[in-house]
Amino acid sequence: MSLPLWCLLITALLPFWLAFWSSSVRRREFGHLDNHHPRQQYAQMTGKGARLWAAQSNAWEALALFTAGIVAMQTSGGGGRLADIACVVFVLARIGHGLCYAMDLATLRSSLFVVSFLAVLSLFMTALL
Structure with missing residues (x-):
């Protein structure tokens, strides 16, 4: 499997990692997990739990x-070193983005969002070249 596809796999797993993390915070905050109405319970969360829930939603959107x-780059025959670098930068920025959400580092989180967005634009550029 190519490096971009490995990066895609990691990116696809990030929302699940954030979900498990937010579930542990939810359990601590409420004393139990409401598996009958989890979204209602998530909506009541505050602080770190609420930020992790938001990070998970954002991770799905970024995916x-x-x-x-990745599809544009792969189907156009583009790629190469620039695409590999863009993919790794994207994954690292998205991991950092989730961590910054949890630690309430809003400015750094926003900066990492921009970095990951530029990395995706780079993938599209490799598809055009």
Whole structure:
């Protein structure tokens, strides 16, 4: 499997990692997990739990754009070293983004969002070249 596809796999797993992390925070905050109405319980969370829930939602959104970039790059025959670098930068920025959400580092989180967005644009550029 190519490096971009490994990066896609890691990116696809990030929302699940954030979900498990937010579930552990949810259990600590409420004393139990409401598996009958989990979204209602998540909506009541505050602080770190609420930020992790938001990070998970954002990770799903980022996955869609990254997937489109990978598909565009792969189907156009593009790629190479620039695509590999863009993919690794994207994954590292998205991991950092989730961590910054949890630690309430809003400015750094926003900066990492921009870095990951530029990495995806780079993938689309490799598809055009």
